[in-house]
Amino acid sequence: xxxxxxxxxxxxxxxxxxxxxxxxxxxWHHFAAMIISIALLGFGLSGTVxxxxxxxxxxxxVLCTVGFVLTMPVCTWLAQQVPFTPMLIVWQPRQLLLLFxxxxxxxxxxxxxxxxxGLALARSRERGRxxxxxxxNLFGSGLGAIAGLLLCxxxxxxxxxxxxxxxxxMAMSGARIAWTAHHPLGRVDVVDCPALRxxxxxxxxxxxxxxxxxxxxxxxxxxxxxNRAGPLDYLDWLPAAAPYQVWRMNRVLVxxxxxxxxxxxxxxxxxxxxxxxxxxxxxxxxSPGVRVAEGRAFIRRSRDRYDxxxxxxxxxxxxxxxxxGAANESYLYTVxxxxxxxxxxxxxxxxxxxxxxxxxxxxxxxMFATAVEALERSGIAELxxxxxxxxxxxxxxxxxxxxxxxxxxxGRVRRWxxxxxxxxxxxxxxTERDVNQRNVMDEPVYFRAAQTILFGDREQFYRDHLxxxxxxxxxxxxxFHFFRWKTAPHLLRTMGRQWVPFVxxxxxVLVATLAQAVxxxxxxxxxxxxxxxxxxxxxxxxxxxxxxxGFMFLEIALMQKCVLFLGNPLYSAAVVIATVLVxxxxxxxxxxxxxNAARGPAAAIAIITLFYAVGLSAAFNFFLPAHxxxxxxxxxxxxxxxxxxxxxxxxxxxxxxxxALLPWAWGVNGCFSVIGAVLAxxxxxxxxxxxxxxxxxxxxxxxxxxxxxxxx
Amino acid sequence: xxxxxxxxxxxIVSHAAAADFDARRExxxxxxxxxxxxxxxxxxxxxxxxxxxxFVPERWRDAAYSDGPLPIGYGQTISQPYIVALMTELTGLKxxxxxxxxxxxxxxxxxxxxxxxxxxxxxxxIEPLAKSATDRLKRLGYxxxxxxxxxxxxxxxxxxPFDAIVVTAAADHVPPPLIEQLKPGxxxxxxxxxxxxxxxxxxxxxxxxxxxRTRSVAAVAFVPLTRQSQR
Numbered sequence: 056x057x058x059x060x061x062x063x064x065x066x067x068x069x070x071x072x073x074x075x076x077x078x079x080x081x082x083w084h085h086f087a088a089m090i091i092s093i094a095l096l097g098f099g100l101s102g103t104v105x106x107x108x109x110x111x112x113x114x115x116x117v118l119c120t121v122g123f124v125l126t127m128p129v130c131t132w133l134a135q136q137v138p139f140t141p142m143l144i145v146w147q148p149r150q151l152l153l154l155f156x157x158x159x160x161x162x163x164x165x166x167x168x169x170x171x172x173g174l175a176l177a178r179s180r181e182r183g184r185x186x187x188x189x190x191x192n193l194f195g196s197g198l199g200a201i202a203g204l205l206l207c208x209x210x211x212x213x214x215x216x217x218x219x220x221x222x223x224x225m226a227m228s229g230a231r232i233a234w235t236a237h238h239p240l241g242r243v244d245v246v247d248c249p250a251l252r253x254x255x256x257x258x259x260x261x262x263x264x265x266x267x268x269x270x271x272x273x274x275x276x277x278x279x280x281x282n283r284a285g286p287l288d289y290l291d292w293l294p295a296a297a298p299y300q301v302w303r304m305n306r307v308l309v310x311x312x313x314x315x316x317x318x319x320x321x322x323x324x325x326x327x328x329x330x331x332x333x334x335x336x337x338x339x340x341x342s343p344g345v346r347v348a349e350g351r352a353f354i355r356r357s358r359d360r361y362d363x364x365x366x367x368x369x370x371x372x373x374x375x376x377x378x379x380g381a382a383n384e385s386y387l388y389t390v391x392x393x394x395x396x397x398x399x400x401x402x403x404x405x406x407x408x409x410x411x412x413x414x415x416x417x418x419x420x421x422m423f424a425t426a427v428e429a430l431e432r433s434g435i436a437e438l439x440x441x442x443x444x445x446x447x448x449x450x451x452x453x454x455x456x457x458x459x460x461x462x463x464x465x466g467r468v469r470r471w472x473x474x475x476x477x478x479x480x481x482x483x484x485x486t487e488r489d490v491n492q493r494n495v496m497d498e499p500v501y502f503r504a505a506q507t508i509l510f511g512d513r514e515q516f517y518r519d520h521l522x523x524x525x526x527x528x529x530x531x532x533x534x535f536h537f538f539r540w541k542t543a544p545h546l547l548r549t550m551g552r553q554w555v556p557f558v559x560x561x562x563x564v565l566v567a568t569l570a571q572a573v574x575x576x577x578x579x580x581x582x583x584x585x586x587x588x589x590x591x592x593x594x595x596x597x598x599x600x601x602x603x604x605g606f607m608f609l610e611i612a613l614m615q616k617c618v619l620f621l622g623n624p625l626y627s628a629a630v631v632i633a634t635v636l637v638x639x640x641x642x643x644x645x646x647x648x649x650x651n652a653a654r655g656p657a658a659a660i661a662i663i664t665l666f667y668a669v670g671l672s673a674a675f676n677f678f679l680p681a682h683x684x685x686x687x688x689x690x691x692x693x694x695x696x697x698x699x700x701x702x703x704x705x706x707x708x709x710x711x712x713x714x715a716l717l718p719w720a721w722g723v724n725g726c727f728s729v730i731g732a733v734l735a736x737x738x739x740x741x742x743x744x745x746x747x748x749x750x751x752x753x754x755x756x757x758x759x760x761x762x763x764x765x766x767x
Numbered sequence: 768x769x770x771x772x773x774x775x776x777x778x779i780v781s782h783a784a785a786a787d788f789d790a791r792r793e794x795x796x797x798x799x800x801x802x803x804x805x806x807x808x809x810x811x812x813x814x815x816x817x818x819x820x821x822f823v824p825e826r827w828r829d830a831a832y833s834d835g836p837l838p839i840g841y842g843q844t845i846s847q848p849y850i851v852a853l854m855t856e857l858t859g860l861k862x863x864x865x866x867x868x869x870x871x872x873x874x875x876x877x878x879x880x881x882x883x884x885x886x887x888x889x890x891x892x893i894e895p896l897a898k899s900a901t902d903r904l905k906r907l908g909y910x911x912x913x914x915x916x917x918x919x920x921x922x923x924x925x926x927x928p929f930d931a932i933v934v935t936a937a938a939d940h941v942p943p944p945l946i947e948q949l950k951p952g953x954x955x956x957x958x959x960x961x962x963x964x965x966x967x968x969x970x971x972x973x974x975x976x977x978x979x980r981t982r983s984v985a986a987v988a989f990v991p992l993t994r995q996s997q998r
Contacts, residue, residue, distance in 0.1 A: 146835030217842040226841040227892045228916075250892050250918040257940035259971060259979045262947060278939075414967035414985050448969050448981040449939070449959065476979045494981045 056116065057191040060175045063120055064195030065202060067168045070127055071095070072203025073211065074161070077131075080213045080242050080274050084383070085561045086141045089568045093158050095729045096572065097165025099579040102722015104166070105173045106583035109718055112174060119171035126164040134160040135214060142218055173721045176709065180717050183647070186706035190643035193702060197636030204629060207239035221275035224248045233269060236337035239625055241273040243337045245281065253280035253314075254289050255368050256409070256450030258475035261292040271314045271338060277369075279313030281341060290320040292475055294452040295365060297445050298407045299324040300471040301456070301464045304363040306401070308332065310350035310387065311369045315342035321365070330359075334623070351386040351395070352622030355679055360401045366408045368450070383561060386619055388422065388534035389527045393429035397457060406455040412446065417522040417537045419444070419451035420504045423481075424517075425526035425534075426455045427508050439509045444481040444501060445472050448494050451480075451501070459483070481505040521545070529619070529672075530743035538562045562740070569733045576726035583719050592719075594764045597757065598708050599720045603727025604734070605754035606701060609664060610635050611735040612747040616667075617690055620675040626687065634691045635698040642702025646710070653707040656700035657759025661752040663697045668748035704758060711765040788820050791832040795819075795848055799834045805852045809862075813882035814852055819845075821907055822875040841893050845873045846935065846958070850968075854956045855879055857970050857984065858931035865926065869919035869945065870935035874900035877912050880933070887912045888926050890919040922948040929953060941971065951975045 071091055078087030105112060112119075137160070139153040172192055179188035215222045221244055224230050230248035252265045266285030270278050290296060295317060298304060305328060307321040312331040321329045333339040336347045346353065350366070366387060386392055388408075396406050406426075410418045423444060430438055440459035445452045445468070454468075465482050472479050473493070480490045480501040491499040504524075507516045517525040522537040584592060610631065617627040642656075650656060671693070678689055705724065709717055738747050796814050805811065820831035823845055827837045836844040846854075854876070860866055866880045871891035877900070881887045889912060891897035897916035904912050915923065920942040922932075927948035932955040934941070941957065949955055955971040970982045 140838070143838070146833070146837075147830070217840070219842075223842040228894055250920065252920065252938075252940070252942075254940040259941055259946055259981070262943050412983075414983055448941070448971070448983075476981070493979070494983065496983055 056175055056178070057188055059116075059120060060172055060188055061191040061195040061198075063123065063168060063171055064192045065199035066123070066127075067165065067172075068196045068199025069203035069206060070164070070199075072200060073206050074131065076207045076239065077135075077211050077213050080211065080215065081135070082139075082141055082216050083276075084274075085564045089564050090154075090157055090161060092568055092729050092733055093571060093575070094161035094165045095732075096575050096579065096726065097162050097167075098169040098725025099576055099722045099729065100162065100166045100725075101169035101173050102718050102720070102725055103579045103583050104170060105177065105718030106722065109177070109715075112170070116171055116174045116178070119167050119174065123164055123168035123171060126167055130160045130163045135212075140216065140218065169725065173718055176721060177714065177717050180709055180714055183710070185709045186643045186646040186648070186703075189646075189706045189709075190640040190702070193636045193640035193643055197633050197640065200632040200636065201629060204239045204625070208237055210235075210237050211242075215275045219272075219275035220278045221246065221272040224251050224270065224272070224278075227251065236340075238335065238337050240335050240337075242275070243335065244272045244275065245341070246270045246272060251278075253278055253316075254293060256294045256411075256447045257289060258292040258294075258477065259448060260474060260476045261289060263288045263292075265289055269314070271341065273335060273338065277313075280316050281314035282316060282319060287319055287323060290316065290323055293320070294445055294447050294450050294477060295367065295407060295409050296320060296324070297443070297452050297468060297471070297477075298363050298365070298405045298454055300468045301405055301454070301460070302362075302403065304405070306330075306359070306361045307363045307365060308354075308359075308361045308399075309365045309367060310353075311367045312342055312345050313338065313367065313369070315345075317365055317367050318342060318345075321363070326363075330361075349386070349618070349622050349624070351392050352619055354392075354395050354399055355619070356622075357399060360399055360404065362401050362404050364396050364400065364404070364406045366396075366406070368409050368411065383535060384532045384615060384618070385527070385534050386529065386532050388425060389529050389532050390425055390428045390432065391529045393426055393455070394433050397429060397433055397455065400457045402458055404457050407452060408455075409450055409452045412449055412451050415521060416500045416504065417524055419446075419453065419501060420508075420520075421524040421526065421534065421537070422451075422453055423501075423505055424508050424513070424524060426453060427513075428526050430455065440483040442481055442483070442505070443468055443479060444505060446478045446480045446494060446501060447476070528743075530745060531740060532615075533740045536562055536740050565733060565736060569730065569737055572726075572730045572733055576730060579726055580719075580723055583722070591764070591766045592716075594761050594766070595712055595716055595720050596723055597761050598765055599705075599723040600727045601754040601758040601761075602704050602708070603724040604731040605660075605751045605758065607728050607731030608735050608738075608747050608751035608754065609660075609697065609701070611732065612739070612744045612751065613667070613694060615739070615744050616671055616675070620679070621686055621690060622683075630687050630690050631694060634694045635701070638695045638698035639702030642699040643706050645699075646703040646706040650703055650707070653704050653762040654759045656703045656707070657755045657762065659700045660697050660704075660755040661759070663700075664748055664752035664755070667693070667697075668745045668752070701755075704755070708758075708762070708765060711762070713766055716766070788818065788832070792819065795832040795834075799847075799849050800852045803849055803853075805849070805856050807856045809860075809883050810852055810856045810879075813855065813879045814848065816882055817875065817878045818907065819848065819875060821903065822873040822878070839873045839896070841896060843870075843872050843893070843896065845875050850958060851876055851879055853984070854933055854935075854958065854968060855883070857956045857968060858933060858954050860884055860931045864930035865928075865950075866931040866933065867923055867926070867929040867945075867948070868933045868935060869922075871900045871914055872896060872935060874904045874909075874912070874914070876933060876935055877914070878904060878907065878909050880931075881909045881912045885911050886926075888915070888923050888929075889913070890915045890917055890923060892916075892918055920944065924948065931955070934958075946971070946973070946979065949973045951977055 075087050075091050134157045137153050137156050139157055144150045175188050179185050224246050227248055227250045232244050233247045234245040236243040251270050266282045269281040304326050307326040307329045309317045309331045312333040318329050318331050331345040332348050332350050332353045333345050334349050339345040339347045441456050443454040469479050476493045478493050487499055490502040521542050523539045527534040614627055614631040617631055618624050621627045735747050820828050823831045823837050836847045839845050860883050862884055864884050865886040868877050868889040871889040877887055877889040894916055901914040922944045928950035930950050930953045934957045951973050957969045959967050968984045972980050
């Protein structure tokens with residue numbers, strides 16, 4: 056039976072990873088997370104079903120296992136047939152019903168699979184061997200997570216939403232896909248489409264031709280250009296060409312290469328050494344010589360200095376406008392990141408960051424504030440002399456120079472901008488009359504924001520702003536999170552339903568997911584209480600709830616902390632999930648053998664976690680120069696001890712409660728795991744990852760404290 | 768006899784449905800357009816007249832006058848009525864002036880423009896949409912609107928320059944040929960945002976000397992909270 060539990064757990068996890076990928080390609084990443092997390096409530100639902108009808112289901116282990124295998128493909132196929140369009144939710148409440156239909160369909164295989172595992176746990180509890188079965192579950196899950204990632208290298212049967220950039224391009228006459236690659240970081244499509252041309256924020260004063268281009272889409276979205284043939288004059292008329300007017304840039308680093316247009320731009324302006332860094336290995340293949348790495352991790356490990364570091368526009372206009380990335384972590388746009396980029400500039404080096412504009416202004420305001428705080432922390436004097444902010448009709452480009460801009464340099468950039476119908480909305484010594492001339496806004500918002508951030512009461516500016524423009528930090532790396540609860544009523548009052556576009560979708564979906572998970576969990580946990588569960592329920596609820604929340608808090612916070620250290624979100628996920636689940640599995644095998652009470656393991660987890668909350672970042676910084684394998688090994692070594700103890704907690708608890716309560720405890724743990732996964736992100740956005748780790752320590756402490764009061 | 772009764776019933780039903788759509792259209796203009804400060808009488812009259820329900824797919828017809836965009840297939844939408852009204856008003860289009868639209872879609876925006884001026888050209892790159900919009904505009908009596916299937920990037924040189932250009936197919940840059948084909952003193956309007964959430968519009972103005980300036984216009988009535996702190 057344990058072998059089947061092992062395989063079944065692996066299949067469920069692999070299915071989850073693959074489904075997430077499929078929905079990210081078909082729809083958008085944040086909706087994928089929403090759908091999967093709700094589907095995982097199947098674990099909670101299985102607990103409810105087992106609590107209510109345990110006797111009837113007693114012999115159902117094989118049936119449920121077969122049921123999972125059969126329903127998995129069928130329900131996935133059916134869910135793909137539901138014409139759910141996330142973007143329409145604002146305008147059509149009917150879409151919520153379709154979303155609900157997708158949930159229900161995906162709930163089926165997860166519930167049936169979880170039922171099988173729950174039944175196996177109940178049976179092994181009766182034989183006093185619950186630890187071994189739970190270990191099989193954890194080992195299987197670890198294997199499944201890795202297998203799922205490997206499966207993402209294969210073509211997945213996905214039908215893209217017609218609103219994704221790739222599908223729109225393919226609807227145009229003459230479009231064809233020239234190359235496709237499958238990867239866990241995103242499916243890459245290179246498209247030949249004569250009617251599609253990419254030149255983000257191109258000057259309206261440009262009158263020349265465009266080269267023949269191919270367009271690169273990742274997960275059917277984005278769209279960056281590969282210039283194949285023809286004149287490249289347009290590159291001189293993009294906002295990102297601004298730094299080349301300051302002085303001749305010889306050593307250039309481009310973060311986020313995409314199709315490679317910015318590499319060509321650098322060479323065109325005479326750069327002698329051009330380094331490109333691209334996170335996605337299959338995208339990197341498109342430009343020879345590009346380094347595959349996460350931009351921040353690359354700069355941390357680099358010992359070189361550059362004349363120009365160019366952070367290109369990594370998202371499309373539509374993606375940026377809808378704020379789907381609000382809940383995504385980004386270690387490129389934090390104060391510490393900018394400090395490191397500035398630290399890698401030569402004495403006269405320039406950091407150039409281009410972002411899409413938004414109305415009302417927020418992205419570029421936050422970027423300016425981030426750069427100011429980064430320079431301040433780097434101990435640079437006369438801050439105001441180090442910035443230029445160039446604004447076109449659709450983009451804003453911030454130049455940060457390590458040494459002050461000279462009047463000559465400012466003059467050159469201003470003349471260049473004027474020829475291109477761009478405004479220079481901030482330069483040292485600017486007055487309100489100098490700005491907001493060519494691309495006119497009702498008020499010179501960017502100039503005033505820059506003045507306040509540099510010379511006024513910055514704290515009050517952050518506090519009073521309609522959006523969250525306080526700089527992101529490594530502790531809270533959510534640059535794209537602009538939503539503020541405090542100002543939401545104001546937006547709602549003044550705009551009615553029209554306010555919806557101004558909320559970052561990623562955040563709204565995250566909060567909606569949390570709300571749904573909480574409501575669904577209340578029902579799933581509450582129903583058996585009313586009909587089936589007897590005994591000291593509160594302590595069981597508290598113990599298994601704390602475990603569910605604590606486990607996910609720890610796993611997610613550690614995964615985030617490891618992203619920078621390991622240099623790639625994918626490696627981080629693989630190393631953390633595999634280590635945590637395998638060592639938790641080993642821990643589970645020891646529960647009831649060498650360890651008979653949960654207080655010791657709980658205290659150990661809490662102490663180690665608190666220690667990590669304080670010292671993990673410092674340890675990671677120290678070992679940063681080490682080889683990739685050493686860093687992966689070190690990560691595993693650091694995560695193994697807490698994981699080992701975490702694995703003991705669940706079987707020790709199950710062994711102590713009456714068998715009748717087991718399914719309910721299984722359900723409580725399932726529900727709180729789902730809530731924990733979402734809540735960890737929400738908490739991190741508002742309070743930071745250290746707070747999430749400290750809370751995890753408190754939760755395990757609480758579980759340890761109530762353990763003795765679990766019904767024996 | 769039976770046939771006559773059937774025809775009479777169909778006529779009565781269709782007449783009642785048309786009257787119902789007329790009432791909804793009136794309500795749409797009053798509550799969605801005028802209420803949001805679109806005041807140009809020509810624009811208001813155009814939106815009162817163009818039967819929007821004829822421009823949406825059959826399955827969405829009932830929602831044709833609701834306050835939002837609707838899907839028309841191929842990843843395209845018919846914009847929210849307010850956005851259409853605002854864009855039309857921002858072009859400053861006058862009777863007799865020449866207007867070019869890039870991205871015909873359903874043809875609704877072209878029909879609204881055609882209520883103001885008889886010189887409307889519109890281009891669509893998605894062939895089935897170009898074809899259905901051509902048929903629809905003809906059927907509804909907008910036969911002076913010229914629809915061309917093709918790449919709007921190069922504009923419509925034969926009829927340039929234009930007093931107004933409406934770019935409904937959002938791109939990450941404005942095609943240089945379109946700016947060239949804008950008459951000095953003319954205006955181009957571009958909506959920005961995602962397909963279902965158009966948040967602001969960029970108005971491009973070319974002065975008599977050919978110099979370009981843009982203006983960004985929020986697509987919602989918006990009261991800044993930060994005004995005080997910025998002073």
